[in-house]
Amino acid sequence: EVQLVESGGGLVKPGGSLRLSCAASGFTFSSYSMNWVRQAPGKGLEWVSSISSSSSYIYYADSVKGRFTISRDNAKNSLYLQMNSLRAEDTAVYYCARERPDFDYWGQGTLVTVSS
């Protein structure tokens, strides 16, 4: 069974940093591109970033470019999102999703709240 479990969310002050993790199981993690998608409270889905299976290709939404860094460790079946210079508008539930390139499996999400 494919499982994606996010962790690392929490409350952080504006300008602060946070590192999200996504633990994958039930499939060959190293064969798939992976993505982060976020959803602000009461709002729609916003694609954040993607990383190819071997980390050769990485893309970011303009809203996070230069502040967020996506990475992965195929040996640990894990995906990461390092978030720096956080702003109030980054407050959201962050989901990791497996890409085919449709997003066929999603995690349950982890909430990031940026507030003083």
Add this chain to the structure above:
Amino acid sequence: EIVLTQSPDFQSVTPKEKVTITCRASQSIGSSLHWYQQKPDQSPKLLIKYASQSFSGVPSRFSGSGSGTDFTLTINSLEAEDAATYYCHQSSSPMYTFGQGTKLEIK
């Protein structure tokens, strides 16, 4: 950036009704268009991939069509459990984007 515009934003429908949600892309994306369903407090779930291919386990009342810039998600004989927000998503460009969502309320 490819902009996806869904219509309507909200629809109130009765059970057994047929529902059509449209998604229009700002430029041609071929068939690289996918549909998701998200119920309150749940993660999104894939319904339709590549415009018209049903994802495994999705009820047959859900279907998709379209190509280029205009796409449609159709729900035949709506059921109460279909109350949710529906999103389209394009994978034509590596800078992925989602539509703003269509919320379906069941009367």
